[in-house]
Amino acid sequence: MLVRTFVPAHITAFFVPLFHHDPLKAGSLGAGINLDKGTNVFASIERGTLERHIHIAFNGEPVKRKEAVISYSVADELVPNDFVGEVEIWQYFDFPNGYGFGNSAGGALGTALALSYTFGGTWLKAAQTAHRHEVLNRGGLGDVIAQLAGGIEVRVKAGGPGIGVVDNLFFGDYRVLVVPLGRLSTREVLDGDVVKVIEREGKLALEKLLRNPSPERMMVLAREFAEKTGLLSGELLELARELDKVISTPNSMIMLGRGLFALLREDEVENAIGVVSDLNLPYDVAGIHEGKPKVGRWVG
């Protein structure tokens, strides 16, 4: 049996981390966008071999446990103890790992949904399992619940699925430009002094957004957040300013990765791509994924 799940890439616009010793109560406040590209997980389950094996691969390459702790932990928990057979989990990422697209949560949630679909369970329990291991292994705090909500999301109450509360903004026909330039360690940023500024500016951005909720306002506040926290600076800030010249809504920084994202109207796509391709920078253009991740039997 082959099961496929799709979990959208999730870009955080601004955030407030909220730590808690209970991982289901840990989470984040903030806002972000779910893309129609992201993580595809294929779970192949074969019963009746002699032993119980779980294998995980990233983009076609098998990975060891220590390189995929979160997804292996999810699988260990959701494959029943008495199951004997081969479980292969193939994760394919549309964006590079560590660049701020929520791949870690995408792999964890996609794995949890595929295994729960196969072995029994519910959406909420699958999502809670993914969130728990994300938090315990410091993959992220808010990606799972954000990916579960889809669209342009606003985390208004922190916590894992079933505890946190996610709102959604209405949006029109937007394309999303992403310029993924490199990694930024969430762990290092959250361990640093900047976390106090992030908390203050993140809360402020959330308050302001909820007073006047719209995608355009979210981008303005994201940019303010990125600049005031000092996370967006130097060459990346210069690039953001160049990009602003050809689009109507400010672009901002992918939290947390070295990269930018922008909401584009259809008639802005060409010029925006022009700016980044003239500089020989990598980019991608995606749509916004509305609603939940997708789960189903794969026949084809």
Add this chain to the structure above:
Amino acid sequence: MLVRTFVPAHITAFFVPLFHHDPLKAGSLGAGINLDKGTNVFASIERGTLERHIHIAFNGEPVKRKEAVISYSVADELVPNDFVGEVEIWQYFDFPNGYGFGNSAGGALGTALALSYTFGGTWLKAAQTAHRHEVLNRGGLGDVIAQLAGGIEVRVKAGGPGIGVVDNLFFGDYRVLVVPLGRLSTREVLDGDVVKVIEREGKLALEKLLRNPSPERMMVLAREFAEKTGLLSGELLELARELDKVISTPNSMIMLGRGLFALLREDEVENAIGVVSDLNLPYDVAGIHEGKPKVGRWVG
């Protein structure tokens, strides 16, 4: 400007009502199915006339305030006080009103989403507004939050949007047969002595479902609930038994309407339709609506 929303019809399989003086904390526990047919709401907004007018129509026929108290209350709240112009809300229902398809909540939520999309707001605030007026006017307790979740839903914590928690079951390729035979007053049922039995049997069904969550199990428990509460009896129960003979998963009663619903595998559709059409009964076959309601500008 014309905005269109689609809100799925929601059939309750079993439930536990939970009353509370704060309407956002009132709600229900239970489970149900969202269909890919339901309520379409078209909101037409014209600015710049001399007065502020709000008009609502059901299936093309204008309705007075007292016939559409819930939707008018939602509109009064979400059309800004300083708006001057014409707001026309056209609600079209795929199923008859009062038959247990969540039309009242569908109209309220569709109206709230369309107006929030137009005048500003968020999904959560729109849904809370719809839920609040549903509860205050006793339209229903759990339809709005269930319709927001989509799919086959399980209300595991009662309350309105942002307070209640809704889980989802995984499901395969099912069609849903509905046999809508008449009205059943939610108000009368909930005011009667049966409410105690509903509470006991509803809680039991929910516990059992969460121990072994699947759509097939939900139908078995729904049927037990329907029979043990005495809501399903007489001719309707006889019809349910006839229908059971040609399908693999038990059918059950639409809560609350005089009608039945069943999950059908593709190869069961013809025989199931045969049973109801041989008796000259009305029926419809729908798919399951996954994810959130739809909202957007209507062009065409």
